[in-house]
Amino acid sequence: MATAPDPTESPASPGKTPRTARGRATLRRLLDAAAAEFGERGFHEASVSGITRRAGTALGSFYTYFDSKDAIFSALVRDMSQGVAKAAAASLTPGSSGVRREREALTGFLAFARQHKELYRIIDEAEFADPVAYRGHYEGTAARIRARFDDSVAAGTMTPGDNEVRAWAVMGMNVFLGLRFGVWAHDRDIEDIAAAAEALLRDGLQGGD
Amino acid sequence: MATAPDPTESPASPGKTPRTARGRATLRRLLDAAAAEFGERGFHEASVSGITRRAGTALGSFYTYFDSKDAIFSALVRDMSQGVAKAAAASLTPGSSGVRREREALTGFLAFARQHKELYRIIDEAEFADPVAYRGHYEGTAARIRARFDDSVAAGTMTPGDNEVRAWAVMGMNVFLGLRFGVWAHDRDIEDIAAAAEALLRDGLQGGD
Amino acid sequence: MATAPDPTESPASPGKTPRTARGRATLRRLLDAAAAEFGERGFHEASVSGITRRAGTALGSFYTYFDSKDAIFSALVRDMSQGVAKAAAASLTPGSSGVRREREALTGFLAFARQHKELYRIIDEAEFADPVAYRGHYEGTAARIRARFDDSVAAGTMTPGDNEVRAWAVMGMNVFLGLRFGVWAHDRDIEDIAAAAEALLRDGLQGGD
Amino acid sequence: MATAPDPTESPASPGKTPRTARGRATLRRLLDAAAAEFGERGFHEASVSGITRRAGTALGSFYTYFDSKDAIFSALVRDMSQGVAKAAAASLTPGSSGVRREREALTGFLAFARQHKELYRIIDEAEFADPVAYRGHYEGTAARIRARFDDSVAAGTMTPGDNEVRAWAVMGMNVFLGLRFGVWAHDRDIEDIAAAAEALLRDGLQGGD
DNA sequence: CATGAATGAGAGTTCATTCAT
DNA sequence: TATGAATGAACTCTCATTCAT
Numbered sequence: 001m002a003t004a005p006d007p008t009e010s011p012a013s014p015g016k017t018p019r020t021a022r023g024r025a026t027l028r029r030l031l032d033a034a035a036a037e038f039g040e041r042g043f044h045e046a047s048v049s050g051i052t053r054r055a056g057t058a059l060g061s062f063y064t065y066f067d068s069k070d071a072i073f074s075a076l077v078r079d080m081s082q083g084v085a086k087a088a089a090a091s092l093t094p095g096s097s098g099v100r101r102e103r104e105a106l107t108g109f110l111a112f113a114r115q116h117k118e119l120y121r122i123i124d125e126a127e128f129a130d131p132v133a134y135r136g137h138y139e140g141t142a143a144r145i146r147a148r149f150d151d152s153v154a155a156g157t158m159t160p161g162d163n164e165v166r167a168w169a170v171m172g173m174n175v176f177l178g179l180r181f182g183v184w185a186h187d188r189d190i191e192d193i194a195a196a197a198e199a200l201l202r203d204g205l206q207g208g209d
Numbered sequence: 210m211a212t213a214p215d216p217t218e219s220p221a222s223p224g225k226t227p228r229t230a231r232g233r234a235t236l237r238r239l240l241d242a243a244a245a246e247f248g249e250r251g252f253h254e255a256s257v258s259g260i261t262r263r264a265g266t267a268l269g270s271f272y273t274y275f276d277s278k279d280a281i282f283s284a285l286v287r288d289m290s291q292g293v294a295k296a297a298a299a300s301l302t303p304g305s306s307g308v309r310r311e312r313e314a315l316t317g318f319l320a321f322a323r324q325h326k327e328l329y330r331i332i333d334e335a336e337f338a339d340p341v342a343y344r345g346h347y348e349g350t351a352a353r354i355r356a357r358f359d360d361s362v363a364a365g366t367m368t369p370g371d372n373e374v375r376a377w378a379v380m381g382m383n384v385f386l387g388l389r390f391g392v393w394a395h396d397r398d399i400e401d402i403a404a405a406a407e408a409l410l411r412d413g414l415q416g417g418d
Numbered sequence: 419m420a421t422a423p424d425p426t427e428s429p430a431s432p433g434k435t436p437r438t439a440r441g442r443a444t445l446r447r448l449l450d451a452a453a454a455e456f457g458e459r460g461f462h463e464a465s466v467s468g469i470t471r472r473a474g475t476a477l478g479s480f481y482t483y484f485d486s487k488d489a490i491f492s493a494l495v496r497d498m499s500q501g502v503a504k505a506a507a508a509s510l511t512p513g514s515s516g517v518r519r520e521r522e523a524l525t526g527f528l529a530f531a532r533q534h535k536e537l538y539r540i541i542d543e544a545e546f547a548d549p550v551a552y553r554g555h556y557e558g559t560a561a562r563i564r565a566r567f568d569d570s571v572a573a574g575t576m577t578p579g580d581n582e583v584r585a586w587a588v589m590g591m592n593v594f595l596g597l598r599f600g601v602w603a604h605d606r607d608i609e610d611i612a613a614a615a616e617a618l619l620r621d622g623l624q625g626g627d
Numbered sequence: 628m629a630t631a632p633d634p635t636e637s638p639a640s641p642g643k644t645p646r647t648a649r650g651r652a653t654l655r656r657l658l659d660a661a662a663a664e665f666g667e668r669g670f671h672e673a674s675v676s677g678i679t680r681r682a683g684t685a686l687g688s689f690y691t692y693f694d695s696k697d698a699i700f701s702a703l704v705r706d707m708s709q710g711v712a713k714a715a716a717a718s719l720t721p722g723s724s725g726v727r728r729e730r731e732a733l734t735g736f737l738a739f740a741r742q743h744k745e746l747y748r749i750i751d752e753a754e755f756a757d758p759v760a761y762r763g764h765y766e767g768t769a770a771r772i773r774a775r776f777d778d779s780v781a782a783g784t785m786t787p788g789d790n791e792v793r794a795w796a797v798m799g800m801n802v803f804l805g806l807r808f809g810v811w812a813h814d815r816d817i818e819d820i821a822a823a824a825e826a827l828l829r830d831g832l833q834g835g836d
Numbered sequence: 837c838a839t840g841a842a843t844g845a846g847a848g849t850t851c852a853t854t855c856a857t
Numbered sequence: 858t859a860t861g862a863a864t865g866a867a868c869t870c871t872c873a874t875t876c877a878t
Contacts, residue, residue: 042337044253047872048874049872057839058838058840059841060875061839062873062874064837121337124336125337127330128252128334138389142389158415159414161409162405162408165409168390169385169386169406169409171385172383173377173378173379174381175385176380177377177378180347181374188374192371193374196378197378199370200370203413204308205307205361205370206308206366206368207411207413207416235862256847258847267864267865268864268866269851271849273861278849440858444859461671462671462755465850466853475860477852477853477860478853478855478862482858487852517831517833539755543754545669545747546669546748553811576832579823580819583808586803587827589799589803590799590800591797593803594795594802595792595795595796597765597795610792614788615796618788618792618793619831620834622828622829623786623828625831647839649841649842650841653842684842686870687844687845688841691842839877846871846872848869849868850869851865852864852865852866855861855864856860856861857860
């Protein structure tokens with residue numbers, strides 16, 4: 001499977017840091033296996049033994065690296081959340097602003113969603129399994145979008161307006177475009193989607209002459 | 210709790226229809242209890258015994274009316290889905306069109322979300338507990354939005370464009386505005402939110418001046 | 419289904435005798451339904467609600483006629499047991515004796531088994547559900563066979579021998595021929611089976627020159 | 628209780644093979660406990676918790692070794708079935724044939740039945756709990772008897788005849804003699820029973836002078 | 837560090853029986 | 858006498874977690 005952006009080095013990761021190279025390898029196998037297991041079956045249907053079976057380790061070894069099923073799930077949620085943020089950030093052209101920049105962020109996000117199909121199932125189930133992380137993920141994302149908007153308004157590339165509402169609206173737009181066109185089906189080209197979204201954000205639904 | 214739009218009469222309801230008035234009362238109590246239980250605890254944490262405890266019936270009575278925990282959850286998801294659709298439809302002014310109509314739909318939805326805090330937890334967990342209903346809910350909602358857009362374009366109240374993408378984008382916008390301003394906090398007035406969203410849809414982010 | 423030899427009149431039947439014609443009809447429907455249900459599903463898999471569903475009565479009505487699931491099963495076992503005895507007795511030619519008479523009894527039994535496929539499943543499960551009736555059935559059957567043997571020896575149509583052992587041996591023979599050729603498959607004609615059994619009883623396995 | 632012929636090594640045994648000596652010991656305790664529990668209470672009255680209580684393990688440990696209550700029951704039925712076949716085979720004198728050989732087989736079977744009182748309750752309830760194994764048991768046994776008969780006829784120690792019917796008849800004889808004189812009561816000596824049965828098979832009921 | 841057996845609380849579900857109407 | 862809703866004990870099975878080796 002596609003490996004999520006390196007969780008073994010992230011500060012959000014497990015409390016039990018392995019000391020040997022062998023240990024680090026096992027940890028990585030467990031994390032990859034967990035992403036697959038949680039992505040396929042959801043948090044509650046997923047089982048620790050399913051994770052260790054995929055990872056090829058003994059059941060007991062799991063607890064050498066994680067305190068609980070919740071702990072590895074949390075680690076994964078936070079990594080996914082970071083992964084999304086990084087993917088969006090990485091796709092921005094230095095110096096871009098306004099609607100153009102939003103398009104770039106969306107493009108990066110769509111590409112990330114296509115690579116990480118388990119993204120939605122992991123984030124979404126966090127609503128139940130790790131509500132704090134769930135809320136943190138969306139509030140953090142909205143805050144970053146909002147910061148871009150504030151910046152764009154200051155730069156004159158965006159009309160002043162209710163940036164808080166705008167940020168949540170645009171985040172919702174991105175999330176659902178990612179679900180429909182990134183995860184559920186690939187019947188449309190990413191650039192098409194991004195172009196349509198950009199047009200919507202630029203001109204609204206009845207502008208654009 | 211606020212009672213969901215009458216599930217006892219809906220065709221999507223259980224296969225075991227009560228024949229007496231007493232039976233109908235028990236069924237209703239179970240459905241209300243289930244909405245509360247699932248809303249508070251989520252599908253997996255919810256228990257049948259929790260539902261019957263809230264409903265004040267014996268555990269076994271649950272199975273007089275539903276085949277399984279899954280069955281009552283499905284019934285609830287479908288009712289919620291219908292409830293959302295009805296609330297949005299009911300809030301439309303006859304003859305309204307274009308961006309104005311979308312604002313009305315959003316207003317209706319936000320009001321519904323504020324009344325039915327369990328809405329998100331039930332629909333969202335359907336992703337795992339009843340994927341068919343989950344997908345059906347969003348595809349159905351998107352289709353209704355898209356139909357409004359097609360109509361508006363025909364009526365000249367909306368610029369032609371990629372209505373499929375637009376519909377998913379607007380649905381996502383609505384969903385996240387509902388989550389943030391309908392469920393998580395009431396720090397903003399519904400009409401404020403609706404006005405900001407309407408402005409976004411009317412003029413985009415850099416138009417309007 | 420083929421109705422077992424009239425249980426509504428037997429002294430072995432239920433403790434709650436109906437007083438009206440309507441009641442007697444309901445009782446009969448319940449008994450027929452029970453024979454079918456127990457025969458198809460076995461005692462433990464059978465359910466009272468399955469019986470009343472087949473009988474077309476309300477669940478509660480069952481307890482108007484029988485004290486318990488065990489009670490109706492016992493009634494059925496005793497009836498079946500009587501039915502077998504009667505069928506064997508009825509097939510005897512007056513005045514017949516010795517091996518010839520055993521053949522007649524077997525023929526009657528095989529015919530009965532073919533008509534009452536539920537026979538084995540009901541008697542056999544009595545081993546667990548009503549051990550007293552089970553043991554009574556086989557001890558009674560063996561006693562009747564043994565009485566015939568004693569009579570035949572006295573009449574000079576059978577060599578003296580260990581009639582107790584002989585009776586159990588011949589009963590076992592009959593039971594398994596009934597299972598194999600009466601219930602499991604009809605690939606052989608009843609008279610063929612009876613002739614082969616008679617030959618075995620007459621000459622043994624190495625006599626007969 | 629008497630331990631059944633080693634099921635831990637049989638190929639018919641569970642899918643979850645223990646890897647450690649401790650595991651093998653637990654598996655054996657569970658199998659012995661299951662034979663006792665099923666023998667005393669029958670399949671349906673038996674409970675998994677009853678088995679683990681007898682075995683002195685935790686309830687959950689049962690599922691380390693067997694997938695279900697059905698699975699351990701099937702394993703037991705198949706072992707019992709093998710045990711019977713082996714006991715009969717082991718009691719044969721090399722080179723014996725005809726009626727004499729049948730006597731030896733019966734003797735072995737009676738001894739086995741006396742040692743394994745649970746035999747009948749386990750095989751018999753298989754009619755309901757594992758019909759395939761039940762039918763397989765009797766068809767297999769009949770086939771072995773029939774093969775002996777065919778061989779004896781070829782060897783000239785048995786008169787030609789309907790060996791299929793004969794085999795089922797003799798099996799039934801053995802089964803019921805085992806029930807009456809092996810399990811229900813020990814009021815008669817095994818050799819007495821065997822002698823009477825041999826006489827029956829040798830001379831029939833009216834021959835022999 | 838790795839292993840895999842052991843644990844037991846807890847869940848969903850069934851169904852014989854009772855009871856109010 | 859008939860009805861069908863109500864009851865709750867009992868059961869099978871799951872699985873996160875612990876622990877001895």
